[in-house]
Amino acid sequence: xxxxxxxxxxxxxxxxxxxxxxxxxxxxxxxxxxxxxxxxxxxxxxxxxxxxxxxxxxxxxxxxxxxxxxxxxxxxxxxxxxxxxxxxxxxxxxxxxxxxxxxxxxxxxxxxxxxxxxxxxxxxxxxxxxxxxxxxxxxxxxxxxxxxxxxxxxxxxxxxxxxxxxxxxxxxxxxxxxxxxxxxxxxxxxxxxxx
Numbered sequence: 001x002x003x004x005x006x007x008x009x010x011x012x013x014x015x016x017x018x019x020x021x022x023x024x025x026x027x028x029x030x031x032x033x034x035x036x037x038x039x040x041x042x043x044x045x046x047x048x049x050x051x052x053x054x055x056x057x058x059x060x061x062x063x064x065x066x067x068x069x070x071x072x073x074x075x076x077x078x079x080x081x082x083x084x085x086x087x088x089x090x091x092x093x094x095x096x097x098x099x100x101x102x103x104x105x106x107x108x109x110x111x112x113x114x115x116x117x118x119x120x121x122x123x124x125x126x127x128x129x130x131x132x133x134x135x136x137x138x139x140x141x142x143x144x145x146x147x148x149x150x151x152x153x154x155x156x157x158x159x160x161x162x163x164x165x166x167x168x169x170x171x172x173x174x175x176x177x178x179x180x181x182x183x184x185x186x187x188x189x190x191x192x193x194x195x
Contacts, residue, residue, distance in 0.1 A: 089183045098120070100151055101124045119135060121151075132154070134155065155177050156177070160184070
């Protein structure tokens with residue numbers, strides 16, 4: 001008896017929906033037109049927010065579709081686009097550098113005392129970075145018994161402003177032969193490096 005009662009109600013609702021459809025369409029179109037004239041543009045309904053993606057990833061993890069480590073990696077990549085390069089760089093005070101005007105013994109000592117394989121090199125003024133020197137290249141020259149000029153081993157490194165986002169920086173570093181970017185502020189002063 002309950003199913004028989006629902007069928008007439010559903011039929012009545014279907015008829016009412018069909019009768020009201022033109023009125024609903026007219027109200028929808030006129031509302032959009034008024035908003036357009038006021039300067040509001042309709043946003044796509046297919047737009048997905050960061051929060052929705054994070055929720056989907058959390059649900060996929062709880063369902064066992066992705067591992068917790070994979071979730072952490074995906075979240076890290078999503079955060080990367082929001083981080084400025086300044087938050088990721090090694091600051092100037094912590095960067096091991098080579099002064100190209102120093103004596104060969106001082107340059108050897110700088111390489112020996114550094115734990116890094118690539119060192120920014122400057123000509124006396126630490127704001128004027130001439131390029132990057134790979135310690136291995138100089139070490140090979142020293143081991144062969146030569147006294148190399150470090151300038152012969154300079155590799156050009158891209159200069160990026162400290163306001164660029166980290167995701168954009170990834171492509172810059174990948175295309176650089178030094179695999180390092182030099183970070184400068186808006187006044188052109190050297191602030192640090194990102195590898």
